Amino acid sequence: MKDPRLEGKLFIELVVFGDGIEMLLKANNYEELLKPLIAQGVVFVQCMNTLTGRGISSEKLYPFVHYVPSANGEIILRQYEGWAIVKP
Numbered sequence: 001m002k003d004p005r006l007e008g009k010l011f012i013e014l015v016v017f018g019d020g021i022e023m024l025l026k027a028n029n030y031e032e033l034l035k036p037l038i039a040q041g042v043v044f045v046q047c048m049n050t051l052t053g054r055g056i057s058s059e060k061l062y063p064f065v066h067y068v069p070s071a072n073g074e075i076i077l078r079q080y081e082g083w084a085i086v087k088p
Contacts, residue, residue, distance in 0.1 A: 001040060010041075013078065017047035017071035021054070024061045031062055038064055047071035 001010065014037075016024055023030045024046055034044070045066045051058060058067065068074040079085055 011043075012041065013043045013045055013074075013083075015045050015047065015068070015071050015074050015078075016065075017050045021046065021050050021056065021061075024065050025056075026060060026062060034062070034064075045074060047074070 001012070022028055023034070024044060038044075043066060044062075044064060045068050046058075046061060047070055048067050049070050050056075051067075058065075075085060
């Protein structure tokens with residue numbers, strides 16, 4: 001995000017699924033670490049399949065989280081739209 005060649009050209013969506021849900025749970029206190037990313041325009045998207053499979057209510061996640069039915073579906077659709085998919 002600090003590469004000057006990319007300035008103003010990026011839209012970043014972090015698709016969260018599986019164990020990644022831990023960073024979006026209010027109880028784990030990651031909000032202060034995530035706020036700077038949100039300020040830079042990063043969108044956090046949570047897979048509903050993970051919530052359902054783990055019996056977690058969306059109320060337990062931060063209010064800035066967006067939701068998609070499935071992480072794989074979101075990644076496939078974004079790739080079809082021409083997005084670059086980057087895995088950590």
